[in-house]
Amino acid sequence: MEQEAFYTVGEFDRSKIDLNKPAMTVEEYMQQVVVGRELLPDVAVASPEVLKRFSATPLRKSLTNLPGICDDSRTFTSRFGPNKEWCVAKSNDFSQNRSAFECVKVPDDDPLKDVQLPIMNDWMRWCQVCFESRLEGFAIAPENEQRFAHHKGTPPTVSLITSLKDHQVNELIIHQIKYMLNKGQTRATLQWLYALLLVVKKPLLPEVCSSLRDFCRKCKEWRAELDEDEEDTIYQLSFFISIISIYFAQHDLADQQ
Structure with missing residues (x-):
């Protein structure tokens, strides 16, 4: 039937x-x-520009890396709001990273198959798993250990991110933003959110969009409180403001409207 x-x-x-x-x-x-x-399209094919961009660097080592000030410090012009060209360029870079992620094959060996996950609506437990205590039984390749050394919790490896279901990605975005609004941001929390935004489906669910708007406003508050020598964090917060306001079309929150 x-x-x-x-x-x-x-x-x-x-x-x-x-x-x-x-x-x-x-x-x-x-x-x-x-x-x-x-x-x-009936068949999704990455553009030659995207394939060329990632041909020299292994995808698993580059895609979930949160961009830092060292990437283009000469073009990052202001801690209180970079120019429009910079913002658009960061949104375009993010769009290309999402396209590249679509080319990554979902692992045949599910890294979560032998792992006991929290129930989806237990936001605090999920954030503990992501940020504070690593999932028992979750294996990390030796070559990735150093790259995720700043993560006390379970890091957003490519194999993990591509194994998440759409509803898990949506819920984790909401959970993690709630956590950061309460406890502040760190390199690890920002890297997790960046990885989730690489795979979240559009159009955004209303509750996901609302959470991202709250996070974007908070990024501006955090940025205004930072000292000038905290360039890398200022850069990363400006990066999130750019991709949320431009790529995810929350234009009223843009630095340069």
């Missing part, structure tokens, strides 16, 4: 659907999903 559809979208004008605007109702969200799927 065939299952009945749990929700019927019905006829609607596809030309009026904005995929960058957060849906306010279930109907709007389902219409965005329909239009988004219709725009997908």
